[in-house]
Amino acid sequence: MSRSWINQKERSTGFWLRTIVWIALRLGRPIARALLYPITAYFLIFADRARQASAAYLTRIFGRPPSGRELFRHYHTFAEALLDRVFVFAERDEFFQIRMHGFDLLERLIADKQGFLLVGAHVGSFEILRGLGLRHRGLSVKALVYGENSPKINAIFRTLNPDLFKDIIPVGTASALLGLDEHIANGGVVALLGDRSVHGEKRVLCRFLGEDAWFPAAPVLLANLFKAPVILFFCLHKGGADYDVHFELLAERIECSRKNRDEKIRAFMQHYADRLEHYCRQAPYNWFNFYDFWDKSDSTDEQRMSDALSPEMTRNFEPRRASANRGSPAS
């Protein structure tokens, strides 16, 4: 398709996004949520490759191909999470019911003024945590995000709450990570998502839902450099306004030598993949990696994502590069 067609798409997407945000904030969450049904149907019909990716993932979870209803539910859960992000960024989040599990782990570290790494996934809504949990505790959280694949969506979220974007660090430049060691040393938190490998960065194959897939080495390498604890977190959307946030200790300290580095990366990332699988089985529709996750070719996740997502999908709904980026949009 021609470039101009894409540009046109992007323009009209921007319009629709702004419209949805307006509806959400002016007319309320119930009305905006009702609109998610036709929107989900639209994407289910038009985003072919993302639909294939969803089907492949759900087949692994269920041990059989998913029904149309289950596919719909997968997309719909993703749309709900994106909509809720609007409320998080607009700080209109009072209606969320958030249950924290294992938060005492964090409280201990915060009380000790010990900086740490938080490693999440593109599962559920890590934004919930960003907007709510940590903000209110005066913690300084810097979120590493990958790429800027949804400039439109980011621009809109940025308008909603510029403050939340101050601490988002786009990865993908030589200098992106410099100084983060000091942030951790001062008791700060560095958050990143551990399920997508990034162009040009080190990665490792780990078993996930029955087959090897690439995972980034960054969580382990950063923990080794920072000499800081690593906490895993998964924010699962349980329907309606209910969210379950789980925190788990991956390691109090990861120290790698030249010799055992690869081995440590593999062991810790495999543990991460195991926990990710555990939570995916617990809340299957919270998986938001709509591309061929098990592709072991040299292509990176970023490339696969842009291949898998049709222009509509990429520009409208993909929070990821952005998310991660954003924080969410960085996600």
Add this chain to the structure above:
Amino acid sequence: MTTQLTPMELELARMIVESLNLEAIPEHIEPEKPLYRDGLGLDSIDLLELSLVISKKYGLQIKSDDPDVTNIFSSLRALASTIEKRRSK
């Protein structure tokens, strides 16, 4: 290929290869080529690690908000000259 590295560049090249466990031969690193990605093939975590080693050895802190940061890591030569200018030990 023969490259002409200054003593500081050579010292730094050796330190980079040693601390990041690279297969490259220090004497063969081309001083004008980028360190990041396409040149020497370093990624952002390697550069963070390198900045920690540099800070320890030369007392020079390089942070992402340094106005000169893009230039500093643009090549071995640029990095060596920055260290010579700003080192405190």
